[in-house]
Amino acid sequence: NAGVTQTPKFRVLKTGQSMTLLCAQDMNHEYMYWYRQDPGMGLRLIHYSVGEGTTAKGEVPDGYNVSRLKKQNFLLGLESAAPSQTSVYFCASSGLGLAGVEPSGTAKNIQYFGAGTRLSVL
Amino acid sequence: AQSVTQLGSHVSVSEGALVLLRCNYSSSVPPYLFWYVQYPNQGLQLLLKYTSAATLVKGINGFEAEFKKSETSFHLTKPSAHMSDAAEYFCAVSKFGNEKLTFGTGTRLTIIP
Numbered sequence: 201n202a203g204v205t206q207t208p209k210f211r212v213l214k215t216g217q218s219m220t221l222l223c224a225q226d227m228n229h230e231y232m233y234w235y236r237q238d239p240g241m242g243l244r245l246i247h248y249s250v251g252e253g254t255t256a257k258g259e260v261p262d263g264y265n266v267s268r269l270k271k272q273n274f275l276l277g278l279e280s281a282a283p284s285q286t287s288v289y290f291c292a293s294s295g296l297g298l299a300g301v302e303p304s305g306t307a308k309n310i311q312y313f314g315a316g317t318r319l320s321v322l
Numbered sequence: 323a324q325s326v327t328q329l330g331s332h333v334s335v336s337e338g339a340l341v342l343l344r345c346n347y348s349s350s351v352p353p354y355l356f357w358y359v360q361y362p363n364q365g366l367q368l369l370l371k372y373t374s375a376a377t378l379v380k381g382i383n384g385f386e387a388e389f390k391k392s393e394t395s396f397h398l399t400k401p402s403a404h405m406s407d408a409a410e411y412f413c414a415v416s417k418f419g420n421e422k423l424t425f426g427t428g429t430r431l432t433i434i435p
Binding site for chain 1: 331354356358363364365366367368371373412418422423424425426427428
């Protein structure tokens with residue numbers, strides 16, 4: 201049971217380049233999230249999804265796009281990278297319901313995080 | 323809108339001493355509250371959660387937190403610090419248990435030998 205897997209782990213881009221970060225979860229979770237972590241600012245929600253084929257904006261969505269074509273995958277895209285997007289990106293997933301245990305064995309009502317992607321934009 | 327405030331971006335305690343990390347929340351509805359820990363170069367791991375059951379919540383690694391509605395607080399404590407507790411700790415709030423989380427800015431805990 202791998203949980204939440206993020207690829208790549210590290211990436212360096214030049215300003216204006218594009219890239220896609222992949223998040224995959226094997227817990228059959230409905231909800232998936234993308235956060236960015238910056239020093240002194242905690243984690244801020246970029247976009248999230250409440251199910252396959254759905255996406256919604258979070259707190260800091262500008263400059264990013266997302267897609268959830270398959271339930272287990274949530275992609276974060278940067279069409280034209282900017283130095284302000286230098287950050288550590290975390291993906292998370294959670295199941296439906298408010299209490300108890302999911303069929304995957306994970307607890308309901310908590311988010312499970314990947315190990316992060318460290319992105320530098322020069 | 324919900325928010326959390328973590329007082330103290332850096333906290334240092336001696337090994338064996340009490341750990342106290344402060345978190346105050348703002349919420350228009352009874353909140354779900356969480357503490358996550360992040361070890362260097364790793365993702366976030368859940369320490370404990372409050373979901374309107376018992377006000378004193380016990381988590382992993384000997385940590386616990388008490389929900390105090392009158393003080394809008396959810397402080398994290400551990401009676402005796404261990405070197406392995408050195409990490410960054412985040413308090414978070416959500417309106418419902420599995421909705422998007424709003425995080426505090428984090429507290430970096432250093433343990434002094």
